[in-house]
Amino acid sequence: MTSNAATPSLRAPAAVVPCAQCPLRSLPLFQAHEAAELELVQSLKRRDMHLPVGSTLIQEGQVDAPLYTLQKGWAFRFKTLSDGRRQILNFLLAGDFIGVQQKMGDAAAHGVETLTDALFCVFQRDSLWEIHRRSPSMGFNVTWLTAHEESLVDDTLLSVGRRSAEERIATLLILLFKRAAALQADAGASGVPFPLTQQHVADALGLSLVHTNKTLRKLERRGLHHIGDGRLFMRDVKALARLADLYGDGRPPVRPLV
Amino acid sequence: MTSNAATPSLRAPAAVVPCAQCPLRSLPLFQAHEAAELELVQSLKRRDMHLPVGSTLIQEGQVDAPLYTLQKGWAFRFKTLSDGRRQILNFLLAGDFIGVQQKMGDAAAHGVETLTDALFCVFQRDSLWEIHRRSPSMGFNVTWLTAHEESLVDDTLLSVGRRSAEERIATLLILLFKRAAALQADAGASGVPFPLTQQHVADALGLSLVHTNKTLRKLERRGLHHIGDGRLFMRDVKALARLADLYGDGRPPVRPLV
DNA sequence: CCAAAAGGTTGATGAAGATCAAAAGAATAC
DNA sequence: GTATTCTTTTGATCTTCATCAACCTTTTGG
Numbered sequence: 001m002t003s004n005a006a007t008p009s010l011r012a013p014a015a016v017v018p019c020a021q022c023p024l025r026s027l028p029l030f031q032a033h034e035a036a037e038l039e040l041v042q043s044l045k046r047r048d049m050h051l052p053v054g055s056t057l058i059q060e061g062q063v064d065a066p067l068y069t070l071q072k073g074w075a076f077r078f079k080t081l082s083d084g085r086r087q088i089l090n091f092l093l094a095g096d097f098i099g100v101q102q103k104m105g106d107a108a109a110h111g112v113e114t115l116t117d118a119l120f121c122v123f124q125r126d127s128l129w130e131i132h133r134r135s136p137s138m139g140f141n142v143t144w145l146t147a148h149e150e151s152l153v154d155d156t157l158l159s160v161g162r163r164s165a166e167e168r169i170a171t172l173l174i175l176l177f178k179r180a181a182a183l184q185a186d187a188g189a190s191g192v193p194f195p196l197t198q199q200h201v202a203d204a205l206g207l208s209l210v211h212t213n214k215t216l217r218k219l220e221r222r223g224l225h226h227i228g229d230g231r232l233f234m235r236d237v238k239a240l241a242r243l244a245d246l247y248g249d250g251r252p253p254v255r256p257l258v
Numbered sequence: 259m260t261s262n263a264a265t266p267s268l269r270a271p272a273a274v275v276p277c278a279q280c281p282l283r284s285l286p287l288f289q290a291h292e293a294a295e296l297e298l299v300q301s302l303k304r305r306d307m308h309l310p311v312g313s314t315l316i317q318e319g320q321v322d323a324p325l326y327t328l329q330k331g332w333a334f335r336f337k338t339l340s341d342g343r344r345q346i347l348n349f350l351l352a353g354d355f356i357g358v359q360q361k362m363g364d365a366a367a368h369g370v371e372t373l374t375d376a377l378f379c380v381f382q383r384d385s386l387w388e389i390h391r392r393s394p395s396m397g398f399n400v401t402w403l404t405a406h407e408e409s410l411v412d413d414t415l416l417s418v419g420r421r422s423a424e425e426r427i428a429t430l431l432i433l434l435f436k437r438a439a440a441l442q443a444d445a446g447a448s449g450v451p452f453p454l455t456q457q458h459v460a461d462a463l464g465l466s467l468v469h470t471n472k473t474l475r476k477l478e479r480r481g482l483h484h485i486g487d488g489r490l491f492m493r494d495v496k497a498l499a500r501l502a503d504l505y506g507d508g509r510p511p512v513r514p515l516v
Numbered sequence: 517c518c519a520a521a522a523g524g525t526t527g528a529t530g531a532a533g534a535t536c537a538a539a540a541g542a543a544t545a546c
Numbered sequence: 547g548t549a550t551t552c553t554t555t556t557g558a559t560c561t562t563c564a565t566c567a568a569c570c571t572t573t574t575g576g
Contacts, residue, residue: 079416081503087419089412100405109409132398139397140390143404147358150408151367153415154347158337161345161418161464206419208564245339466534
């Protein structure tokens with residue numbers, strides 16, 4: 001599972017990408033930021049960091065982990081019980097800010113692992129305070145991002161607590177699709193990347209692997225979606241949304257990018 | 259259920275309690291704040307608001323709800339599916355800051371309802387920005403509180419996704435006990451307030467009412483805890499902690515109070 | 517290219533927990 | 547103080563989902 005548990009700090013290549021030229025910023029998903037804000041972020045950014053699939057970015061219980069922004073690729077946050085049962089708390093996509101949850105000098109309450117090769121911006125832990133001190137507007141943005149992430153977890157908790165297996169899977173597929181689609185141009189035709197194994201889906205939804213497989217197959221055979229070659233295609237969003245009890249366009253809101 | 263859905267804004271008595279004299283601030287659970295920070299909060303606070311048990315503070319989907327700090331009493335955040343299934347996301351105790359999740363001008367993604375008579379400090383929605391603008395340190399505190407709340411939801415998600423009914427209940431009892439105990443002096447002997455019905459427990463843990471009752475009875479008959487007269491007593495924390503797979507003192511961290 | 521590992525698929529069986537039904541206490545309302 | 551509603555409790559039955567056991571397919575490493 002943790003095939004690549006290399007200490008992140010050991011693999012430090014990469015000249016820092018200038019934040020103003022960050023390719024993410026040109027996407028409509030992300031807010032425009034003022035020059036001063038960009039300079040601040042730039043000045044706090046220590047380096048870029050590349051990790052292969054399946055690496056541990058943050059170990060559960062690790063103290064004083066840095067902060068990261070996911071620049072490219074997918075990852076997930078998770079917690080485990082001592083007998084190995086694992087719950088995935090949230091999937092992380094480009095633009096997600098990672099590590100706010102742990103108070104300074106505190107142990108990480110959850111681990112973070114990559115689902116694909118991934119590129120991160122690395123910030124020192126105390127940048128969190130620097131951001132607030134030097135730019136109230138960016139501080140506000142960090143609060144917003146944190147609150148937004150909480151609301152994603154809220155959604156998952158509703159699923160896991162109160163939706164049936166079918167409903168949970170429909171919900172996850174829609175939500176992930178929408179998030180991933182907001183990061184690319186087309187989506188409708190070519191689908192979106194889907195780097196999760198069925199075990200990840202199971203661990204995210206509180207289901208067993210076997211039951212996840214059966215449910216996924218059932219929905220696919222009914223023509224609601226298709227997963228293949230690491231991509232997800234929506235075949236019948238209406239039906240999925242009905243199953244998931246999701247209404248509204250659900251387009252992710254325009255968001256800040258730290 | 260929503261016996262008291264009075265529009266909050268209609269019931270507006272109460273002279274504002276001066277923040278510096280807020281009785282909560284003398285508890286060891288809360289950080290000391292600088293005079294300037296207190297003045298800021300004081301200047302943003304609009305009024306006190308009293309609500310009886312079972313009132314709706316924020317309606318699911320309500321737009322532009324104000325911000326609140328819970329000063330006294332208990333409440334909870336929840337979401338519902340259109341057929342009525344309800345998931346409680348989190349319980350709110352004195353000192354909890356409420357409403358950060360919804361972006362300005364946005365609909366509340368969850369409702370908030372009181373579990374007891376409760377007293378709230380009311381802030382205008384844009385205070386969130388004012389806090390960041392006028393006091394970076396308080397802005398940082400708001401981020402911290404938001405992140406902290408997320409970590410509570412993370413914990414619940416782990417329970418609901420991966421723990422058995424027994425384990426979930428043990429976990430909830432311990433966590434609530436610790437939170438409530440941090441707000442009073444004794445706790446060991448006199449227990450802590452426990453205003454939840456079994457339906458609340460069920461809705462928080464993703465269980466049915468019947469199964470919740472049976473599990474609760476089982477643990478109580480085994481002598482692990484006792485609930486009576488609206489109070490919770492821990493009879494065997496060790497055993498509960500073992501069931502819950504919880505280690506460490508779990509004393510809630512010292513936290514800011516807005 | 518082959519072996520080994522990882523991931524996906526399917527059927528059979530079992531158990532945790534949901535649902536149904538009914539009743540007994542408690543709390544509240546008038 | 548009696549009726550009504552809310553909450554707790556318990557038994558019986560049923561369903562969803564977990565577990566067990568194979569087997570197949572695809573990917574990866576050497």
